[in-house]
Amino acid sequence: MIPAQFDYVRPTSVQEASQALAGDDDAKVIAGGQSLLPLLRLRLTYPTLLVDVGRLSELQGVHDRGDHVFIGAAVTHDEVVRSGVIRDACPLVALAAATVADPAVRHRGTFGGSLAHADPAGDLPAVALALDAILVTSEREIPASEFFVDYLESAMHPGEILVGIKVPKLGPGWGFHYEKFHRTAQAWAIVGVAAAVRRSNGSIAEARIGLTNMGSVPVRARETEARLRDLDLGEAVRQACAHAAEDTSPPSDLHAQADYRRHLAQVLTHRAVRAAAGSP
Amino acid sequence: MSEIDPAAIAEQADVPTEPKQASHEVGRARRRKEDARLLTGRTQWTDNIQLPGMLYVQFLRSPMAHARITRVDVEAARQLPGVVAAFSGRDFAAEQGSLPCAWPVSEDIVIPDHPPMAYEEVRYVGEAVACVVATSRYQAADALEAIEVDYEPLPAVLDMNEALTGTSPKVHDQGNQAFTWKFGQGDIDEAFRDAPVVIDRTYVQQRLIPTAMEPRAVVCTTDGQSFTMWSATQIPHILRFLLAATTGIPEHMIRVIAPDVGGGFGSKLQVTAEEVLCLLLARRLGKPVKWTESRSEGNLTVHHGRDQIQHIMIAAEGDGRIRGIKVDLLADMGAYLMLVTPGVPLLGAFMYNGIYKMDAYDFACTGVFTTKMPTDAYRGAGRPEATYALERAIDELAHELKLDPMQVRRLNWIKHEEFPYTTIAGLTYDSGNYEAATDRAMALFGYDKLRAEQADRRDRGDPVQLGLGISTYTEMCGLAPSRVLGSLSYGAGGWEHGSVRMLPTGKVEVVTGSSAHGQGHETAWSQIVADALGVPYEDVSVLHGDTAISHKGMDTYGSRSLVVGGMAVLQACEKVKEKARRLAAHTLECSPDDIEFSQGAFKVKGTSQQKTIQELTLAAFAAHDLPDGMEPRLDADATIDPENFSYPHGTHLCAVEVDTETGQTKIRSYVAVDDVGRVVNPLIVEGQVHGGIAQGIAQALFEEAVYDAEGNLLTSTMADYLLPSAADLPTFVTDRTETPATSNPLGVKGVGEAGTIASTPAVVNAVVDALRPQGVHDIQMPCTPERVWRALQ
Structure with missing residues (x-):
């Protein structure tokens, strides 16, 4: 790890940290450093000052x-x-x-x-x-x-x-699942699906679905959420989840092409929803 | 100065007059004696070495795959704080020589000039073009950014097939073909004429990046006349010789030390640009210099492995009997030929017939230059490639004939009663028992039950399909008989050296020409010596890796250490014993023929009179009463040249679940039954097998070096070059059969590469087997989920 030179401060309050950041346009906040240090190591970023908020x-x-x-x-x-x-x-x-x-x-x-x-x-x-x-x-x-x-x-x-x-807090009746698809245990998600599902009388009353790595920002699978509302568990859930990739623009990169990510989003959303709904 | 009193020494050192123990060290699962210091870091890795006045070197590396260097300006870098010197390649043009290639495989071979620091043209991303030497690593890295280099871009050459067309841009003026090498036995045309079955397949061995735990590091210092280099290398002896040959610095003025080295897997079987340049920088500056690569620098510039396109054809009878095999390889050399770059595919040339009998065999290989990092030895070197193509194609043959893949193998392999057996490739396999290893593996695996489950899943249309993969492998290792290496145009011999120093207090210091970098030589050699001399295991220490201590050696690679280096140590022990026997006879006043050796004591047959080896060692040290003509001390040296390779073999079976909805693969079970001959330390063997299998699985499912269309390496960090960890691997079920080698006195065969060679085809055969009903015949490695999924679309 041979980053370019930077100054380092560890303020004792949020206010002090804000002041430190305000005084330097090229300052960066650091806490655990697990995202920033790789960038420093590869000299992809050159902050002049690191403001450590990790112990505030x-x-x-x-x-x-x-x-x-x-x-x-x-x-x-x-x-x-x-x-x-x-x-x-x-x-x-x-x-x-x-x-x-x-x-x-x-x-x-x-x-x-x-x-x-x-x-x-x-x-x-x-x-x-x-x-x-x-x-x-x-x-x-x-x-x-x-x-x-x-x-x-x-x-x-x-x-x-x-x-x-x-x-x-979502209260009683909700089930949860995070379905992560990656190639090795330490690797980033190719696609991930965060699902929260409220069940009512054997059907899905409400579902909330967040998608990892399906665009430049995390996205909600809104179309699938809408179609899942008041849906009985069964084949219809799969059909609703087939809309999970709508309105997404996943990247094509070394680890997966966009069309494969879209396909995965559908399959994994189905799995995540079923798991969150407590359905085997 | 006081008199030396042998009796006092004997008392002080507690020299035994009775044998200390009944020694049965060989075969014992001892924990490795080197591990405490390796695991706690209480040792000297190269990067830990600090010398007074140490300077730090950083290299500026080409961002272009292929370009003419039109200007390098290091002046601004020289002005920066802490910078002692900055140089361009041209500054060293007159003295840096050309990095050596020790294996000119053919008459037509093109060995391009390979300056350690480029000054006219760069031919891969990462090639060094300039360097900075500073008082700290940070200042050196900062100063690199001040160096200006102008490049005139030239076209990248990335695809081997395109590189061989007449219209391709050239990597070197001499063209893109490095060599062609052909070999054949029997009438291959006859074998293929009217053959009832012909399997014709092309497989791709993707490019791999060897990843040792310890990155490469070099320290070099000089006293003004001679030089000492510490390097994280597998080959201190070869490095010393070739540093002298490359730079012209006299060999006796160079000492190379490989301190504890954290793994190599072939990647440290190299004479690197950084080693040569650190030597030259130490000479020019008169100061100690250090270079340690970063992990991403390593991914770019440690020599890469594999990268071949394999065309394999099998001609067979209708019942599955193989008539002949024909192989045509394209091997990517990368931009230059490094130490054994062109020889790597040749190490596979004698292995494409594997364990099978046939009447004809034909092999051809073309080495191709591209604008990528040069390739070279990587765990298995040539033999994993051969085993992969063969074992994949055998599965295709079985599928074509609707036979069980194990049945086809049984039909063709050499029967245990046929050993020694001279193969179609001309090697004589001294021993083996493929039936025994296979039967054991099949039982542990539960082959029939898994086949039944596979059929059931297929019938049910289960989205998770099951595949079974087989690999019945052998390999040639224990490199190697020098005369064979000579016949293959290799630049050196394959002998090894060992010394046994009998210290006055009865302790034993062993010096080996093998150069351990994680294998456990200190433990294994101690076990061998303890048994051979009848001394306690704890009384043996093993020295290695320093050309001033271990003055002769051919180092460690190709699973050669135990089979060659271990046997040299054993032979030195025999010489010690022979001399001790003569001294015992003299002391006990009998004929040497009347002396019998047992458990560390030399006894007069039929009497209770005896001398322990420790007593004799002390007597030989004091030298007060030696037989006429006998030199003092019992120490002995031995240099041995093996008569044959050794041929470990085994049967690996793998069950893989394939999620057809996502393409995700999961290894459900893995059984390895290896026959590595007699085992010195089962724990070490187990460790080698586990690590080897993991590395082979990594090629099958995870690892791939990827260059983009401009020749940039996309997999320059571990976020993108995916290494599996324990979390990604199944529990391995391992077992052994033991068919001793007949080519050495201990019956050992070597185990360093077996797991890697065996496992890759077992895994891919399993993945393909799972998907055969869907018409899948091949999935290119690594079998990523996306590739599996696309194969199903």
Whole structure:
């Protein structure tokens, strides 16, 4: 790891961090570093200053706040996976976090970091989107549906710091599944599907589906969600899921061509929905 | 200075007068004695070495696959903080020589000039064009960005078939064909004339990037006259000789040390540009220099492996009996011929007949230049390629004849009672028992039950189909009889050296010419020596990898260490014992013929009179009373040249589930029964088999070096070049049969490459077998989910 030279500060409050960022246009925020360090190592980015927010107390902890769970932005994936609060109240977050890379990365990488990085191939943006999470920054609250703007680009402006994420509790009757398709355990998702399904009397009352790596931002499979509403479990679910790739523009890259990703989105959405609905 | 008193020494060192133990070390599953320091890092890897005044080297590498260098300006880099020097290729043009190719395989071979730092033309992305030497690694890397290079682009040459057309741009002025090499036995035309069945297939061996745990690293220092180089290399001895030959620095002024080295898999069987340049930089600057590659630099510039297009034809009778096999290869050399680049496909040339009998065999190989990183040896080197094409084609033959693929193999293989057997390729397989290994594997695998499940899944139209893959392999290893290497135009011999130093206190120091880089030589050699000399395992230490300590050696590659290097150590032990026997007879006042050796003691037959080897060692050290003409000390050296290769074999069986909806493959079970002859340490063998299978599976399902249309390497990081980890692999069921080799006294065969050679075809045969009802005959490696899915569309 031989990055170009940079300065490093570790502020003690969000306010101090914001000031540090405001004073330098080429400053970057670092927490777990699992996205930034590879870019530094390859000299694909040349920040002059790294502002380490990883230990800010405001960014720590998982808190049950009645109708939602607040997850501090600097909470690591490993902490997410082990959190009883998250497993009880919003298990989809833990299910997806458990698939992130490998144990070493999960012990360093943070929940907030992977959202702020806004990589559509990351597992957690699609989850945040599917759950209608709200991203709390140093300045405002941004719904997940407005947070992911473009490839590696969020709605946050320079100097704004992600403090935490409010994940709404969905209440009883909901089932969850994250279906990740990748070639090796540590590899990025070729396609991932985050599904939350509410069952009622043996049929699907409501479904929310977020897709990983099916465009420049994480996307909802809205057409499939609409078709699944009040649908009996069975062959019709497969047909509804065949619309999962509509309105997506998946990339063609080394790991998969776009048409294959579209196909996978349909198959995996079906699997994720069935699993979330508790159907074998 | 006090008198040396042998008795006092004997007491101090607790020299035994009775044999210490009944030694049965060979065959014992000892944990490796080197592992504690390797695993805890309490050792000296090359990058850990710090010398006073150390400078750090970074290389600027070509971003172009093919271009003329029109200008290199390093002046701005020289002005930056910490920078001691910056050089372009031209600055070393007069002294850097040409990187060596030691295997000019044919008369027509074209060996282009290969300057360590390019100065006229670059021919692959990653070729070094300039370097910076600075007081820190960071400053050196920063300064690279200040170097200006102008390139005049030339067309990239990427496809082997296109490269051989008359209209292709040329990689070198001499053209794109490096060599052709042909070999044949029997009447191949007769074999194919009116053959009832002909299988005609073309397979692609994708390009692979060897990935050792330890990246390459070099340190070089000088005292103004002589040079010491530490390098993460497999071949300190060969490197020393070739550094001298390449640079003109006298060989006796160069010492090469391979300290603990973290894996090589053939990738460190090389004389690299970075090694030559570090030597020249140390000479020019008079300071110690260090270079350690980054992982992405390694992906670009460690020599690559495989990359062949294989055309194989089998002529057979209607009952499945093979008449003859014809092979035509295109082998991608990359941009230059490196140490054994052209020889790699030849190591497979004698293996396309495998374990089978036939009347005719024909082999041809054309080496092709492209504007990519040169290829060279990678675990198995030529033999995995041969085994893959053969075992795939045998499955095709079985399918064509509607026979069970194992039945076709049984019909054709050499029966155990037919050994020694001279194959159609001219090799004499000394021993083997394919029936025994196969029967054991079939039983462990539950072949019939899995076939029944496969039929059931097919009947049900299960979206998850099951495929069974077979690989009944052999390989030639233990490289090699020098006269055979000579007949193949290889630049050196295949002998190995071993020394046994009997220290005065009765401890034993073994020096081996093999150069361990993860294999466990220290443990295995200690076991061999403990048994041979009847000394405790703990009393043996093994030295290796330093040309000043191990003055002769041909190093480690081609599963040769135990079969050649281990046998040299064993022979040195025999010499020690022979001398000790004469000394014992002298001391005990009898004829040497009356001395019998057992468990570390030399006894007068029929009496209780004896001397332990430790007592005799001390007596030979003191040298107060030696027989007339006997030199002091019991130490001995041996250099041996093997008479034959060794031929491990085995049967690997693989069951793969294929998800037809996504194309995802999952290895459900994997059984390997290998026959590597007598086993010195079963744990080491197990480790080699596991790692080898994993590496072969990696080729079948995961790894592929991909260049884009401009010749840029797309798989330059581990996010894109996918290595499987334990999480991606099944539990391997391994077992062994033991048919001792007859070509060496221990009956050992070598195990370093067997797993890799066997596993790739077993896995791909399984994937294809799963999808045969859908009309699938081939899926190009790696069998990615997308490729599997497309094959089904």
